[in-house]
Structures are given as C-alpha cells and as structure tokens.
Amino acid sequence: MKRLFILCISVMLMASCLEETNPEFDQKSFTKIYDNNLFSINYFPIDMVQTADGGYLILGGRRLENSNFTGIYLMKADKDGNFVSDVEVEEGFVNPIAQLAFINNTYQFFCMDPLTLQVHLAQTDANLEAVNIAPVNGELFYPCAAQVDGNSFVLLSYNHVDKRSVLAVLNANGTVSQSQAFSIGAGEQVEEPLINHFIRTGRQYPFEAGRIPGGLYYFNGFYNYTFSLVFTNFNQDDPSGVVQGIQDDGGLSAVRPLSATKFAAARFNFGDNYLLPNVTLNPNGISSSVDLAGNTLPELEPDAHVKILRTTINNKNVLVYGSNTRSKQIGLYFYDEATGIFITSKYLGFSNPFEIAQVISTDDGGLAVCGTTYVAGRFPRICLIKLHPDDLEKVK
Amino acid sequence: MKKLYLLPCLLLLAGLTFGQAPKKSGASFTNPAQAKKNSFLDKQWWLGFKAGINLSQVAVEKRYSALSPGNYDASLTDKAYNDFSNLGSQATLEVTFYYKGFSFSLQPGFRQSAFTYSNNYEWTDPGNADNRLELNYQNEQKIDHAEIPLIFKYDIIGNKLRPYVQVGVYYGFLINANKTVEVSGTDYASGGVNEFRNDPVIIGAKDLFAKNHWGLLGGIGANYNLGNVRLNLDIQYRKGMSLVNSTENRFGSDRLSGIGEAMDDMKLNNLVFSFGCLFPMRYLASGFKTLDQR
Numbered sequence: 001m002k003r004l005f006i007l008c009i010s011v012m013l014m015a016s017c018l019e020e021t022n023p024e025f026d027q028k029s030f031t032k033i034y035d036n037n038l039f040s041i042n043y044f045p046i047d048m049v050q051t052a053d054g055g056y057l058i059l060g061g062r063r064l065e066n067s068n069f070t071g072i073y074l075m076k077a078d079k080d081g082n083f084v085s086d087v088e089v090e091e092g093f094v095n096p097i098a099q100l101a102f103i104n105n106t107y108q109f110f111c112m113d114p115l116t117l118q119v120h121l122a123q124t125d126a127n128l129e130a131v132n133i134a135p136v137n138g139e140l141f142y143p144c145a146a147q148v149d150g151n152s153f154v155l156l157s158y159n160h161v162d163k164r165s166v167l168a169v170l171n172a173n174g175t176v177s178q179s180q181a182f183s184i185g186a187g188e189q190v191e192e193p194l195i196n197h198f199i200r201t202g203r204q205y206p207f208e209a210g211r212i213p214g215g216l217y218y219f220n221g222f223y224n225y226t227f228s229l230v231f232t233n234f235n236q237d238d239p240s241g242v243v244q245g246i247q248d249d250g251g252l253s254a255v256r257p258l259s260a261t262k263f264a265a266a267r268f269n270f271g272d273n274y275l276l277p278n279v280t281l282n283p284n285g286i287s288s289s290v291d292l293a294g295n296t297l298p299e300l301e302p303d304a305h306v307k308i309l310r311t312t313i314n315n316k317n318v319l320v321y322g323s324n325t326r327s328k329q330i331g332l333y334f335y336d337e338a339t340g341i342f343i344t345s346k347y348l349g350f351s352n353p354f355e356i357a358q359v360i361s362t363d364d365g366g367l368a369v370c371g372t373t374y375v376a377g378r379f380p381r382i383c384l385i386k387l388h389p390d391d392l393e394k395v396k
Numbered sequence: 397m398k399k400l401y402l403l404p405c406l407l408l409l410a411g412l413t414f415g416q417a418p419k420k421s422g423a424s425f426t427n428p429a430q431a432k433k434n435s436f437l438d439k440q441w442w443l444g445f446k447a448g449i450n451l452s453q454v455a456v457e458k459r460y461s462a463l464s465p466g467n468y469d470a471s472l473t474d475k476a477y478n479d480f481s482n483l484g485s486q487a488t489l490e491v492t493f494y495y496k497g498f499s500f501s502l503q504p505g506f507r508q509s510a511f512t513y514s515n516n517y518e519w520t521d522p523g524n525a526d527n528r529l530e531l532n533y534q535n536e537q538k539i540d541h542a543e544i545p546l547i548f549k550y551d552i553i554g555n556k557l558r559p560y561v562q563v564g565v566y567y568g569f570l571i572n573a574n575k576t577v578e579v580s581g582t583d584y585a586s587g588g589v590n591e592f593r594n595d596p597v598i599i600g601a602k603d604l605f606a607k608n609h610w611g612l613l614g615g616i617g618a619n620y621n622l623g624n625v626r627l628n629l630d631i632q633y634r635k636g637m638s639l640v641n642s643t644e645n646r647f648g649s650d651r652l653s654g655i656g657e658a659m660d661d662m663k664l665n666n667l668v669f670s671f672g673c674l675f676p677m678r679y680l681a682s683g684f685k686t687l688d689q690r
Contacts, residue, residue: 019606019639021458021661025646031653035463039521039528039585075466083464351654375463375656376531376581379519 054079069094138176271302278340328353446672636663
C-alpha cells in the first residue's frame with residue numbers, strides 16, 4: 001500500500017512537470033518583429049504605450065516619397081505582441097515626436113504641417129479606428145520633444161523665424177497656457193544641425209522637455225549655440241539655470257528628474273557616453289555637463305541614443321537605462337534608484353542589428369522595449385521585446 | 397488535460413503491481429514434480445540490450461513565429477516540417493517479465509530524435525523587379541531524451557520464432573538539444589542573381605525544449621531463440637501526448653528570435669526500429685534451458 005502511494009505521488013509529480021499550451025506564457029515574454037514584404041518600406045518606432053487591453057500602441061515614422069520630412073505611422077499589437085492593425089497617416093502631417101501620451105482617454109502626440117511647419121496635436125484611440133489632427137492654439141513650429149505633466153503637455157519646439165527654442169505648456173486641447181523662447185544663437189550654421197535633425201539627414205539630437213515634479217520646467221535642446229539642459233519658470237526671459245554642453249559635441253543625452261536637484265541622466269562628450277544614475281544638478285545656476293562624473297560605457301556606440309525609465313521591478317525601485325551597443329544589440333542597464341549603484345545589465349537582440357527607440361514598464365511589472373531591427377541584415381522593421389519580471393530576476 | 401494523464405498512470409500502476417504480484421501456488425497438479433516444472437516454465441525474466449534508428453514526425457498544436465507580418469498572411473511563412481525524413485538513434489536496456497505468453501517490460505533508454513523544417517521569405521518591390529530577396533531558413537533540431545517506457549506484450553504464437561504485439565506508455569526526460577540553422581537565398585538586388593548559402597549556425601537549444609514529456613506506444617516485434625539467447629527485432633510507433641517544446645522559453649534564445657525564429661507548440665511522434673538480444677535470468681537446472689525451449 002505504501003509502495004502504491006509512493007508510486008501515485010511519483011506519477012502525479014511527473015504529470016505536473018509536463019508542458020501544455022499556455023496562453024499566459026504567450027504574453028509574459030516575447031520577441032516580435034513586424035515584417036513587411038515590400039523591399040523599400042521603412043518604418044521606424046518613436047514611442048510606445050501599453051493600452052488598457054494589454055496590447056501595445058506604437059508611434060512610428062515612415063519615409064515619404066514627396067517630402068523630406070518623416071511621415072506618421074501608427075501600429076497596434078495585441079497583448080501577445082501580434083500585429084493587429086496599422087495606419088499610415090496622410091502626408092499632410094509629418095514629423096511625429098514622442099511622447100505618445102494617454103490623456104483624456106485618447107492617445108495623443110504632436111506632429112506638424114510640412115508646409116506651414118505649424119505644430120499639430122494628433123489624437124487616436126487604442127484600436128486606431130480614427131486619427132484626428134488639429135493645429136495647436138499658438139504659434140509653435142517644428143516640434144522637438146514633449147512630455148505629459150498631469151493633464152498638460154510640456155512641449156519643446158523650434159521657431160525657425162526667430163531661431164529660438166520654445167518651451168510651452170499646452171492643455172489637452174492644444175491651447176498654449178505658458179511659453180518662453182530662448183535664442184539658439186545667431187547665424188545660419190547654428191540652425192543647420194537642427195534642420196538636418198528634422199529631415200533626418202543628420203544626427204538625431206536627444207531633445208527632451210519636462211518638469212521637475214512640482215517645480216521648474218526644463219528642456220534639453222539648443223540654447224546659446226550649445227546643446228544644453230535649460231531650466232525655466234516661464235516668468236523670466238533668461239533661464240533659471242543651465243547645464244551647458246559643448247556646442248553639439250557634448251551635452252546630456254537623456255535626463256529624468258528624481259527630485260528637486262537629483263537627476264538620472266546620461267551625457268555624451270565627443271562620442272563618449274557616460275551614465276549618471278544619481279547626479280545632482282543645479283536648476284538655478286550655470287554648470288557644465290563636462291564636469292559631471294559618470295559611468296563610462298565603451299560598449300555603447302558613439303553619442304548613443306539613451307532612454308531612461310524610472311520603474312519598480314521585483315519590488316525594487318530602479319532606473320533602467322536603455323541604449324545601443326557597438327555590437328548592435330540593445331543594452332539595458334539597471335541601477336538602484338536610491339543609491340545609483342549598478343545592479344545588472346541585460347542585452348537584447350542578436351544575429352541581426354537591434355536599436356532602441358523606447359523602453360516602458362508593463363502592467364505585469366515587466367518591461368517592453370520597442371526598437372528597430374534589420375531583417376536579413378538590411379530591412380528596417382519595428383520590433384517589440386517583452387520581458388517578464390521573471391526574466392529580470394537579477395534585479396533585486 | 398491533466399485528466400488525460402490518469403489513463404497512462406493507471407496503466408503504469410496496473411503494470412507494476414501485476415508484474416510484482418506474489419507467487420501463487422498451484423492447486424490441482426497430480427504430479428508435484430511435473431507441476432513444479434510447469435510452474436517454473438510459466439515465468440521468466442529477460443535482460444537485454446537493444447539499439448536502432450528512429451524517424452520523427454512533428455504534430456503542431458499551435459504555430460508561433462517571432463515575425464509578425466503586417467501586409468501579408470502569416471501562413472505564407474509557416475514552418476514546413478519534413479516528417480519521417482531525419483534519422484535518429486536510440487539504445488535501450490530491456491528488463492522483461494514473462495508470464496504465460498504475456499510480458500511486462502521496462503525499457504529505459506536513450507533516444508536522439510531529429511527533425512527539420514524550413515521557412516521561406518521573400519521581399520519584393522512592385523516598382524522595380526530587381527529589388528528582390530528570397531531567403532530560406534533550414535532548421536534542424538536534435539533532441540536527446542532519457543526515456544522510461546513500460547510495455548505490455550503478448551506473444552502471438554509460441555515457437556522458436558515468437559512474434560508479438562505490444563502497447564505501453566513512456567516518460568521522457570530531456571538531456572540535451574541542439575539546433576542548426578542554415579540560411580540560403582537569392583539576392584536579385586545586388587546587380588545580378590546572387591545565390592548564397594551561409595555557414596550553418598549551431599545553437600545549444602536545451603532551454604527551448606520541455607524538460608519532460610510522455611506518450612503512448614504500440615508496435616510489433618519478434619523474438620528468435622538462438623540457443624539460450626533471444627534475438628529481438630522491435631518496431632514501435634510512439635505517439636507524443638505532451639508538448640516537447642518549452643512554452644515558457646519560446647523566445648529565450650536571442651540568436652533565434654533575432655532572426656524571427658520561434659518554436660511551435662508541438663508533439664513528437666516517432667517510428668522506432670530496434671534490434672537486440674535478450675538473456676534469460678532463470679534456469680531450473682544445468683540440463684534445463686529456458687522456457688522457450690519446451
């Protein structure tokens with residue numbers, strides 16, 4: 001009888017170890033590459049959000065036949081990462097920028113009219129059934145970067161008439177409530193890299209805009225001939241504080257405020273890259289990014305594109321740095337938010353080149369990384385890599 | 397699904413308990429010596445070794461791919477499996493208890509299964525016929541399992557040549573797995589017709605396969621008595637009843653998912669051919685041989 005009992009237990013244990021088709025695993029971790037069998041199609045991701053149904057909405061750009069600017073591409077994937085639908089927005093609107101924000105129950109982002117260069121606010125829904133685009137209520141041109149602050153947007157744009165970087169606060173309807181303009185400097189040469197950025201014939205600058213929680217507003221962009229981090233309270237013509245770069249050879253490649261003076265940042269300096277997960281910046285004074293120490297990562301490509309995510313993984317508050325390596329992988333670097341101490345790293349992609357566009361936290365406490373891969377080594381295609389917290393077990 | 401496991405479990409239980417049933421004494425023999433001899437001849441233990449080849453067939457439960465197409469049907473790039481076309485091998489230790497024509501056999505062994513599939517992709521340009529690339533991915537999987545089959549056999553006729561039929565269950569434990577990917581194609585966009593074949597990439601793929609699996613088996617075979625040794629030819633069809641791939645680690649290999657490769661949910665069926673020899677474990681006396689020589 002005892003032998004029979006042991007046998008029963010053994011058989012049950014063996015049965016419990018067997019594999020079954022499990023839909024839960026399908027959404028836990030996956031790698032998806034959104035292919036298109038057209039030889040010359042070129043979609044690239046800009047930003048991504050997870051929708052309420054667990055799926056993913058990707059804002060992307062596309063090459064246009066009749067314009068130097070970037071067209072607008074939107075794509076929906078389901079919770080398993082499978083392609084659901086996409087929209088190629090008409091060529092009358094171009095230059096979409098991050099952030100793709102969920103505000104007033106719609107997904108919104110900024111773009112512009114290629115003829116008037118006026119900034120427009122686009123709205124869509126989780127299923128991409130309609131895309132409505134309307135001009136913002138204010139003279140804003142060339143959108144560079146945007147971020148949500150409560151129910152408002154903080155938008156950095158470029159005024160080509162006055163050659164000024166313009167930081168503005170807009171409500172969800174696109175009406176400007178505050179704005180301030182800052183000169184980028186005089187002369188045609190100052191503007192050239194900016195225009196090359198917009199038509200994607202030159203370097204893509206890490207423009208950012210945002211607000212220190214409850215405090216000053218900031219933008220990372222051109223100011224006074226230099227790519228700088230500029231703080232403002234909108235009340236004074238001059239910035240409250242500036243973290244200067246070195247023309248466009250040095251500056252911050254990403255910045256995320258953690259408190260009034262504490263930031264998670266990354267900087268570039270003549271091709272070198274430094275990650276600064278716990279850096280103190282003075283928003284009310286002038287300093288230089290060159291003086292900031294940081295973790296040198298020679299594995300990153302020169303002047304690497306860097307994304308910073310502040311999130312909680314496995315009950316630990318962490319800063320996730322996502323960037324591109326020289327070996328054409330996406331590198332994720334995890335730091336303790338409280339101390340800035342390095343925790344672990346993870347590399348995504350192999351065989352074909354992979355480049356990061358955005359990293360977000362997901363409903364299950366994991367991460368989703370959106371980027372570009374080159375199928376067959378040549379065709380740029382959007383990819384989405386989902387990581388479950390179990391895949392990030394070293395983050396503790 | 398778990399309920400389905402009860403059937404083989406019960407079969408396994410019944411087999412083991414019956415196979416180890418206590419001896420029953422004969423009740424109505426008139427000649428005690430003859431009765432003892434007959435009783436002895438009713439039973440035998442056999443120990444032996446078998447080895448051979450196997451061919452695999454994949455039964456797809458659900459298809460997966462890391463490539464999610466936006467403008468063409470995903471089925472166009474489905475994996476095309478080549479069933480029963482790749483040779484695997486196996487080696488088995490056999491322990492069999494024979495009782496009045498019926499046998500219960502435990503056959504722990506090692507089995508390497510191999511199967512292949514291919515994917516085809518094509519990129520074209522409606523505006524320029526020269527802008528075209530065709531790619532073919534050939535994937536070969538070799539999976540090593542330790543298996544414990546429990547088999548019930550029935551000898552159809554009892555002679556020097558003893559054909560039998562058999563049914564049973566088996567449980568497998570993953571030992572190792574490798575995957576070889578070979579990419580070939582034709583590039584029409586480089587100024588001519590460029591046919592190429594890249595060196596195969598061999599990847600350790602143990603994490604991509606299930607740690608355990610089970611299945612049912614049935615088959616035929618024959619024993620041939622050669623002196624005290626029994627030669628055995630055995631043919632089995634093994635039907636996988638649980639998935640052989642890992643559902644959780646489907647995208648666990650960056651090397652594979654990076655090229656759009658992800659394993660389907662699949663069960664593995666095998667056609668197994670073995671040849672071996674068996675030795676009797678019980679002898680009555682020096683002049684008396686095995687029960688098969690009555």
